[in-house]
Amino acid sequence: MSIETQTEPERTVLEVQDLAKTFHVASGSSGTRELKALDGINLSVKRGETLGLVGESGCGKSTLARTLMMLEQPDGGTVRFDGQDPFALRGKSLRAWRRRVQMVFQDPFASLNARMTAGQIITEPFATHKDLYPTAAARKQRLKELLELVGLRATDADKSPQEFSGGQRQRIGIARALSLGPDLIILDEPVSALDLSVQAQVLNLLNDLQQQLGVSYIFISHDLSVVRHVTDRVAVMYLGRIIETGSTEQVFESPLHPYTASLMSASPKLDPALRPKNRIVLQGELPSPLDPPSGCRFRTRCWKAQPICSVERPDSRVRAADGTISLGMPSVSRSEEQQIAECHFPVQSAAEAGLAVSA
Numbered sequence: 464m465s466i467e468t469q470t471e472p473e474r475t476v477l478e479v480q481d482l483a484k485t486f487h488v489a490s491g492s493s494g495t496r497e498l499k500a501l502d503g504i505n506l507s508v509k510r511g512e513t514l515g516l517v518g519e520s521g522c523g524k525s526t527l528a529r530t531l532m533m534l535e536q537p538d539g540g541t542v543r544f545d546g547q548d549p550f551a552l553r554g555k556s557l558r559a560w561r562r563r564v565q566m567v568f569q570d571p572f573a574s575l576n577a578r579m580t581a582g583q584i585i586t587e588p589f590a591t592h593k594d595l596y597p598t599a600a601a602r603k604q605r606l607k608e609l610l611e612l613v614g615l616r617a618t619d620a621d622k623s624p625q626e627f628s629g630g631q632r633q634r635i636g637i638a639r640a641l642s643l644g645p646d647l648i649i650l651d652e653p654v655s656a657l658d659l660s661v662q663a664q665v666l667n668l669l670n671d672l673q674q675q676l677g678v679s680y681i682f683i684s685h686d687l688s689v690v691r692h693v694t695d696r697v698a699v700m701y702l703g704r705i706i707e708t709g710s711t712e713q714v715f716e717s718p719l720h721p722y723t724a725s726l727m728s729a730s731p732k733l734d735p736a737l738r739p740k741n742r743i744v745l746q747g748e749l750p751s752p753l754d755p756p757s758g759c760r761f762r763t764r765c766w767k768a769q770p771i772c773s774v775e776r777p778d779s780r781v782r783a784a785d786g787t788i789s790l791g792m793p794s795v796s797r798s799e800e801q802q803i804a805e806c807h808f809p810v811q812s813a814a815e816a817g818l819a820v821s822a
């Protein structure tokens with residue numbers, strides 16, 4: 464889905480470094496325990512790019528999304544949005560920043576207020592950004608544009624959400640997210656509540672909007688075939704950490720981390736020649752984030768685990784454009800060709816991974 468323009472080639476919109484979020488959860492009579500929902504997250508998103516965010520339930524995807532929306536206060540690390548730290552902003556500048564990051568939610572039935580019309584839902588954000596569309600005529604014109612952009616009719620503005628199908632409701636959610644002209648939209652399972660045929664229409668719409676507007680997406684999904692289809696790069700999360708980042712093709716075809724290899728071995732591939740011979744079935748349950756394993760958090764389920772994995776968290780590995788892998792943490796911005804995977808024993812290819820453990 465990536466686009467580039469001559470005026471803003473490769474502009475990094477979002478840069479996250481070492482982001483941490485700990486919840487304090489009640490634990491019997493003994494008080495509270497720490498739950499590290501985000502434990503040193505690094506990622507970046509370029510203009511017009513779609514970054515996929517995948518990982519098992521409970522790995523921290525929603526907490527990351529909520530923190531990027533400033534709905535959660537991080538307790539470590541930095542977030543830079545166009546070089547600016549949104550958590551340091553106050554008053555007017557904070558309000559101006561808020562319009563630049565928006566979210567589309569999974570369930571188009573639950574996320575829209577049934578007592579409002581589609582037009583009211585889409586234009587509601589104007590109330591807190593009065594300067595953008597100061598007159599009734601400007602607001603009306605913008606609403607018309609937004610309805611057109613998402614493939615709805617001007618007459619749809621007066622209908623209530625119940626009068627629309629699931630796909631149309633998601634279009635309303637997308638129009639609302641677009642209403643203030645954001646640079647980044649976090650799409651949290653945007654099509655998983657929809658029928659397959661409708662999913663394709665909404666994904667095409669998102670693609671068209673990106674081409675037209677240059678907006679960036681963070682696309683959170685459990686559906687790996689959709690992720691493969693719509694993303695430019697993928698970040699894989701496990702127990703509060705991103706354990707691998709790479710171009711979508713690299714991550715799907717030659718994962719560096721055993722966890723990624725297991726996830727990808729289960730993903731459908733169009734070309735049977737690319738399919739791993741055996742699906743990797745992970746042994747054991749996902750550990751509780753209240754009591755994560757020492758060292759590498761994946762070691763309790765990893766078929767490559769060695770004694771060192773229980774004492775040491777692996778160094779990150781950098782995969783250069785020519786495919787060479789070296790040890791070390793890239794200190795500043797992660798350029799397109801640097802791919803990070805945290806593992807002492809990276810798998811070399813999906814084929815090798817397929818042979819490692821069989822179902």
Ligand SMILES: Nc1ncnc2c1ncn2[C@@H]1O[C@H](COP(=O)(O)OP(=O)(O)OP(=O)(O)O)[C@@H](O)[C@H]1O
Pocket residue numbers: 486487488498500518519520521522523524525526527752
């Ligand atoms: N407000 C909270 N208070 C305490 N713990 C929380 C809170 N929000 C999330 N958690 C915990 O943080 C961890 C990460 O949760 P999160 O919802 O971010 O995961 P997820 O990957 O989005 O899961 P899913 O795919 O099921 O939505 C989980 O262990 C969850 O129980």
